[in-house]
Amino acid sequence: MDHEIDVPPFFICPVSLEIMKDPVTVSTGITYDRESIEKWLFSGKNMTCPVTKQPLSDDTGLTPNHTLRRLIQAWCTMNASHGIERIPTPKPPVTKTQISKLIRDASRSPHSLTRCLRELKSIASDSETNRRCMEASGAVEFLASIISTTSPQAEPNQDEALGILHNLHVSEASLKSLITFRNGGLIDSLTTVMQKGVYESRAYAVLLLNSMFQVADSSRLFNIRYELFVELVQILKDQISQQATYATLQTLIQLCPWGRNRHRAVKAGCVWELIELLLDCEERKMCEMTLVVLDMLCSCAEGRAELLRHGAGLAVVSKKILRVSTTANERAVRILLSVSKSSGTASVVQEMIQVGAMGKLCSVMQMESGSKTKEKAREILKLHALACKNSACMPGSLGSYLA
Template sequence: MKDPVIVATGITYDRESIQRWQSHGKNKSCPVTNQLLPIASEFTPNHNLRRLIEAWCASDRVVPAPSKQSSLQLKLIAINLIKNLKLQELQLESLKTFESLASESENNRICFKDVGVVRAMVTIVVSCYQNGTTVGLKEALNVLYLVGFTEDETRSVLEEYDRILNSLTWVLGFDASYNDTTMKLHALVLLKDLLNYGNSHVIERLKLDFFKTIVVILRQRETKNLEERIKEGLHVLLSTCTWPRNCSMMIQAGAVFELVELELGSPNKETTELIMAVLFHLCSSADGRAQLLGHAAGLAMITKRMGKMGCFKRWSGLEQLRNYVWCYK
């Protein structure tokens, strides 16, 4: 514990630890008491405990952690860095500074949200897409990945930067010679978050090329970040396949065939459930069932999974999917 603070329930936590707890997974409760704890809770510094920690460090000759900027100082630094992004000669250096600070602590990432860093990074990504350049793109994507979108930010970003989806899809379409799967993983995570929070107007505007790109991502087998990229790609398909129009484009892009191929590769349980959930939607149409039956191992794979229903107690669509295919056959 470096910076002890008291939360609304009277429990003391390390500031960075409780901020991380609140920021990830939408945790709204106090970890100890399980009482509701506002996400934007004001923390009260526990000065007595801090003095005890400092005294213990001094008595045991423990080297204390280096002091970090206060939230106000960090926000001022971020505001100046955002201004520097507009200067071509300072842009890359400023992006690297943002990247370094964002990877340092949860407190830094929260401060960045407050001063508009998300919008600034989105502007950089869209600008790279429009100008066909990759200078600063990797850094901007990494900052967005680390800081993340809130639900309100997502709606605002989609309203004001309608090209962000095209920009992220453009990143996913980089050929193998570019050789940076981390950028593709970050783009997939950001796409998933945008689509999860996006309204129906956004989801129903997706184009065939978008789904072709996602299917290509599922087909790629570069070992670095492979499992994460596949899982995020499946989440993107699952968040959009509830629309019949999107299902039709996924089928046209060859998604059913690739999903069967993925399942034949014996993925982990979570990935298998995602595959089956997407197949359930795609095989609700005649074209999807035809494509599944067109794969030499499609029906056998479904039958095999039916034999392992114990692994799928949380998802009852597998049997219905099997019935869809058998009735079609």
């Protein structure tokens, strides 16, 4: 906006401080731009008026302020010579009746279904109000039923439905209903999409699974099928996108507290791919999440064996100590402690010395007193004190660290 043009203050949204394009009034009488107030109400899950701080009812009742919108449009027209473009008249929000009719008509023919999905995609892209209306009108269950269809001819519609469902950003209640949809059949369908779908659909599938598992009861998570872990590992390997990688790591963090899931993740090759990911990882959050999963998997014998089987396993874990964050330090030292206590053969201890793990642990000992990570480092050094003292690679002050 040209700063020399005097914009009437009541044209400005009090939340975004930008000129309104679609002014709407909430129940407290304050007018906002629709996009800004929707972001405040739905994305931030705030249920108060930003200006008055008064609570708003569950039905937010965003009433279009047609008078103000016409004034803004007239002002834009009057200032067209200054390069101001006229704000177009916004589309009215969709109604439950319209959505319900679209869903009913979709069953008439394959062409009707394709047209329905195309219209739902367009409706969802217009506003957050439309997306919440779709959710309230049964669109979530409708889209889930399409994704769960097993016919090969349905795959194009499955991809479209999955994209729409992902972009709806549905509520926690809807996510919980998806977990139990057709007795858990949607999870199996999403696993199939991750196996056979295009890259974009595979990413949408793991993102949706991550959201579902975040709100799931633990009883739904402790015995996940092996096939899902195979596909999660494949997504880590393919590096579809950073967002998909984060979602995959978060999903593994949610699933791997349970022993059965850990064994299946290890069997699927998860430890190997986590090490490969760490080798090239410089981003703090991703390093932390990768080490969290690796720590979980190294709590079982199979996980430790896979870590030691990888030529760079001990080296990359040791390398991350004191180079990423406190969280990474804690997890990396925990991994080394698991290996030392349960798999600390003479050859493993020598490898730990050679790759610098023991030297890193000595550096950890110089950290603040009382640190749990420091105590774990001391425990490792005490376990293998003799081998460390006989190594030329260790500092001469090693004894002081063990006092």
